[in-house]
Amino acid sequence: MSISAYVRAVARSSTTSDVFNAVAEARRREILDVLMAGEKAVGAIVSDLSMSQPQVSKHLRVLSEVGLVRCRAEGRRRLYRMEPARLRPLHEWLAKYEQAWNDRLDRVEDYLKELQQGEQQ
Numbered sequence: 001m002s003i004s005a006y007v008r009a010v011a012r013s014s015t016t017s018d019v020f021n022a023v024a025e026a027r028r029r030e031i032l033d034v035l036m037a038g039e040k041a042v043g044a045i046v047s048d049l050s051m052s053q054p055q056v057s058k059h060l061r062v063l064s065e066v067g068l069v070r071c072r073a074e075g076r077r078r079l080y081r082m083e084p085a086r087l088r089p090l091h092e093w094l095a096k097y098e099q100a101w102n103d104r105l106d107r108v109e110d111y112l113k114e115l116q117q118g119e120q121q
Helices: 026-035 042-049 053-065 084-120
Strands: 069-074 077-082
Touching (some): 026 042, 026 069, 042 077, 053 069
Antiparallel strands (some): 069 077
8 A cells, every 4th residue: 555545644734834823732822821921931831831841942932933922031041922913913814703703693693682572472
């Protein structure tokens, strides 16, 4: 059997070269959640999330490469902070879907009102 028979069946890892793929990983979203409170050192992130330091560093590198976090040196420590403006493309893309969901919920609400009015008559 050819190797190509297995290629389609195996999930491929996504690239992390853009914001969309970078935030697709749950642990990176958790790191962003921690950094929303403000600048933190790697050790504090490790402590907050109960992750290993190499894991946190790996995810921070990916987030840094796409510009979602910035690092600055303070002595021997490296402090990371979130760059929320870099989430704008993701927010704009999701806004379309948010509007679609709101429209659907509005229609459900209108339908429920019609049902309630029908019961009152």
